[in-house]
Amino acid sequence: MKYTIIIDGGLGRVITAIPALEKFVIKNPDTNIIVYGWAGIIMGNKFLSDKIFDNNTKGIYCKIKDTKILKPEPYFNSDYLNGKISLIQAWNQEINGSNELLDVPKIHLKNEEIRKFSSFRQTYHRKIIAFQPFGSTANIQEKAVLDNTLRSLDVNTTKSIVSAIKKQGYGLWLITDKNIPFLEGSDFIQAWPVNDREMAAMMYQCDYFIGIDSSGQHIARALNKPGTVIMGGTNTINTTYPDYFNILNDRPDKVYMPYRVAEFDWWLSETINNDIMTFDDKKIKQICSDILKHIKKTCK
Secondary structure (H helix, E strand, C coil): CCEEEEECCCHHHHHHHHHHHHHHHHHCCCEEEEECCCHHHHCCCCCCHHHEEECCCCCHHHHHCCCEEECCCHHHCHHHHCCCCCHHHHHHHHHHCCCCCCCCCCCCCCHHHHHHCHHHHHHCCCCEEEEECCCCCCEECCCCEECCCCCCCCHHHHHHHHHHHHHCCCEEEECCCCCCCCCCHHHCCCECCCCHHHHHHHHHHCCEEEECCCHHHHHHHHCCCCEEEECCCCCHHHHCCCCCCEEECCCCCCCCCCCCCCHHHHHHHHHHCCCCCCCCHHHHHHHHHHHHHHHHHHCC
8 A cells, every 4th residue: 555644734743743654654665745844854864754745846746646645633633632642642643543652753964964053063162052932823023922822932031031041151042033123133143044954953053942832842852952941822741841841831720722623712722821921020030040940950
């Protein structure tokens, strides 16, 4: 049997699908995998590289039209919806029908890609911190950050973390593809590489990750970088790595947000969780303190 597996969604979803895809193609080597825009992050994987295609690849229709097409959706998995398993395990259930615990995904970089950003290590004789304060859905305004998925940090928290990191003398790399009017570009080494592989190559050169539930944390975990993830509306077990990262703001009182599955209930949960990423000065100070303590603990 020839198969085609279609993986859609953002970069984080694609990265977390890697272990389940590896397991599937080992058993079913005659498999195509179509990814919408993030095929590059899987290149270099010895099991998957020759099976990955972007959906805009010329001639892909003829390649897949006589195959059995599978489109797994981890967000519709019942164990996932009940907050019992991670995206990695949900992909495994949906793709392989297996409850086996899979290892975290790995990203494979060429020496050439790693060397491209090695100058940062030579220029900055200090710790380099990767910082991703906003999710892809964030609407950045002059004095506010709006994000209906309730993942992104607000203005005050973002500015306070930047200030706290700089006071320690660390270099700071801002991961964003957006114009941020309330931040100074001079505070950062660089902002957002041009593609997913450059993002991974830059993360390779960093010592620590600070961020929210977005693609950066998955790249950091795949490269075994320590970090802090500040949780918002999404579920911690579902979306991050609580056995590895320093998890902050994991509030037990938040309502589960059934993204993609139940639109009205998602809207309602968004309304109930509305203030989950809004912190007062005392809380912001505590967040900054917890981050700095963890950096000193893990970055000897």
